[in-house]
Amino acid sequence: MHIISITCLALVAFATADFPVEVKAPAPDARNDDTAYRVPExxxxxxxxxxxxxxxxxxxxxxxxxxxxxxxxxxxxxxxxxxxxxxxxxxxxxxxxxxxxxxxxxxxxxxxxxxxxxxxxxxxxxxxxxxxxxxxxxxxxxxxxxxxxxxxxxxxxxxxxxxxxxxxxxxxxxxxxxxxxxxxxxxxxxxxxxxxxxxxxxxxxxxxxxxxxxxxxxxxxxxxxxxxxxxxxxxxxxxxxxxxxxDFTVLADNNDIVRPYRILGRPNARGQGEYALEVGPPLTSWLSDYFNIDYYNMEPNIKNDQIASPYWASGATENWGLVTYRELRLLYEEGETNAVDKLSIATITAHELAHKWFGNLITCRWWDNVWINEGFASYFEYFAMDGVDKSLELESQFNIMYLQSALSSDQTVSTRALQHTVNSPAQVTGHFTGISYTKGASLLLMLKHLVSENTFKKALNYFLIDRGYNNAFPVDLYNAFRRAVGEDGFTTVEIGSFMQTWVDEIGYPVLTANINMETGEIALTQERFFISASVNTTDQTWPIPLTYTSGNSPNWDNLQASQVMSTRTDTIRKNPGHEWVIFNLQQKKYVPCQLRRAQLGNDCECLKPRL
CATH class of the missing domain: 2.60.40.1730 (tricorn interacting facor f3 domain)
Structure with a gap:
């Protein structure tokens, strides 16, 4: 009997992205009152x-x-x-x-x-x-x-x-x-x-x-x-x-009175706003089409100005009608701006424009769910710009820049859930961290491939229409997905419970697969992954969409989950026969995979991890 053991766990990549640096969670308020800094409603x-x-x-x-x-x-x-x-x-x-x-x-x-x-x-x-x-x-x-x-x-x-x-x-x-x-x-x-x-x-x-x-x-x-x-x-x-x-002035202007878009800055930066103008209007149109809500119909005579500030505390901020950027993140000077910074102009513009829908049109009710604002903006930072310019290969870069960053942050004992109680201004600021951005975006990627992109788009439209010009709780998003998947006949899993688990639970699972090559039986086990081997595991479980392919009939593009594993252990079957098996195709799920050898004979085939 040939047994192959496959374990899905995090691959840590050393990469940078333009979201705030992960910081230690602020200490709880000494008075143990989660609403001490909140005003009465x-x-x-x-x-x-x-x-x-x-x-x-x-x-x-x-x-x-x-x-x-x-x-x-x-x-x-x-x-x-x-x-x-x-x-x-x-x-x-x-x-x-x-x-x-x-x-x-x-x-x-x-x-x-x-x-x-x-x-x-x-x-x-x-x-x-x-x-x-x-x-x-x-x-x-x-x-x-x-x-x-x-x-x-x-x-x-x-x-x-x-x-x-x-x-x-x-x-x-x-x-x-x-x-x-x-x-x-x-x-x-x-x-x-x-x-x-x-x-x-x-x-x-x-x-x-x-x-x-x-x-x-x-x-x-x-x-x-x-x-x-x-x-x-x-x-x-x-x-x-x-x-x-x-004397700040207009550096670049599309001269469209119906769908205006301008780049503003100091006058001695003239000529440096053209690239931002090149990407901004197509991004606005792409996002308007994707959500089926036109930005320029959100408010009569609405502006879409982007202003470059020599001094700024973050990459950019999504103020409605007047987005403010650090100069490095908006201005491009031929012969001076490097390729990485030029790319960040595109992706950060996409991030801030996505906020017009997720953050401005609808806003998280309180900062404990800032991922509703920042997770969506981070997701579309890559996928909206990818929709506008495929040559940048941003869909592939998402895995390195955001998914791997999320896994790296989320593998420690001190990590936090996407929904995380905050109280004081210092605690609120501490929640604007990588988890809210990267894990939120990675959850959306997994969700899109679980329900299909058409259903995903429909659910987002329902959410934006239902909660437009208002605040939103996660349950509002869950209900929009329930409505969309119900209409489209998706019955693989109760989608609201699926989403709530990933939002409320801390960390992420490691999936171990023990494969009997003679019978084709695959015994699956999940447990929470910790980077430290000295930490005891927990009894947490997550609903895990399963995708896999094998050596005898490889198909890397079938990203539709064969089923959702919601228990600690489960068993699935493949065709009997000795072959390699890979789970989590293209790393579209928040359970990235690494293969390792088990105790095998000399005739075993096994794909080695490329670290």
Missing amino acids: DIDPIHYVVEITPYFEVEGNKEAFTFDGIVTLTFRALSNLNTFVIQENVREIVSVSLTTENGVAVNVASHERVREYQFLRVNLAAGNTLTNLATYRLTVVYIGNINETPLSRGVFRGNYVGDDGRVHWYAATHLQPTHSRQAFPSLDEPGFKSTFDIIINRPANYGETYANMHLVSSTPIGNRVREVFQRTPRMSAYLISFHISE
Whole structure:
């Protein structure tokens, strides 16, 4: 009897991708309260008017690199309230006032700044109560900081040296994930959505401000210009963006008034936006077609600007209508930019544009499920760009850059599940890690090949339509897939349970196959894989889609799972006969394979792993 043992486990590849570096999980909050930093859900934002007056130098009693702010939040009370809370992390609160929808004053007894949790608590005077489902307007006058570096997020300052040899300043925003509260007091959680009117009172000697939406009016007032922008779509506060500069300009423009696409940057970067313009519009069209939701129909007169910032804290950020990139990730200079950085311009553009649907149109309800935003964007970073330009071979590179990176991060005791409880701003930031990006994307690849691409596309469309301009929980995604697979007759596995297991479970399985060549019986066993041999295994199980081929009849392209293994052990059969067997074809499942020799005779055939 010839027995071959095959074990599926991780192949660690040393590769880099443009997602945040894996960091150690922050320590749990000492008070053991998973919602300590969350605001109560007793008011619902409807609309903000945000007015910003920046100071780049001392003006009277105004300090340099500060700004005056006025925010008016229209909200609906969701219960009878004598006090309510929003979030703020500004320099100073000057005043707080409250009116009814009709402008009748509501007496505010006091406001408290709870600095530990970045709360602004508004207490009503005795005899005053917000009425359930009534609408009110809260106005906060405040002073904010234009922070020294983008690492502080919020509103920050940057500069560059112009062709005139002079230092030119600009102020920009980087509000993801918990920093809109630095730009304006707000309900600064992704699940709260509303529309926004942005008003900027810029210095008269500065150039036109760029923001999420088109400029509606520009009015000189003394030494300033008052700029009013078109109302945004209904979106989360962290997606607000504005860029105030002396002379940033349009570097490249497709000159299409119906489907506009522009590259913005410092004026001495002219000629460096052409490659980004070459890839951006086709990517927008490809994604619009794939999701069957046209980007340019999401909001009347919507923009699609991409701006290059000399200073930026990440690769790029998906602000609706004004995506901001680190210069290296958007600008291409012939003879200076290397091939790897040129490729990253394409893939990061695809990532950020995919966010228009996954992150902007729908948004995770809370950051414990940031993979809903980042997993999808990371998946389409490769597969959307592959759809636009096959010559880049990005479908093949996905396995090296993302799948292997996910497996490497997910093989330790300290890894986390895709859905992972976070509380404080530090914990939220720590969840923007490789697992949310790479494992999320790898799960989607496995899911696509399990249900077929047509069903996959249909489910995504259902999800986006059902939760558009709203927040989403994982169950909303599961239900969209249940609907799609039900219509398409997929019955291999209960798809919602399949997805939930992969989202909720920590780590991933190693699959061992013991093959009886004489009978063709293949005995399968799964257990969690740990990189450390000293760690005891767990009793976890996953639903594993099985694909394999063998030496007597090799077929590397049949990626449809023959079955889904949901138990710790299972048995399948092949045709009797001595031959090699390979599981997990093309590594499309989150159980990559390595073969190893068992105790075999000299006449055994076995494929050696190529490490």
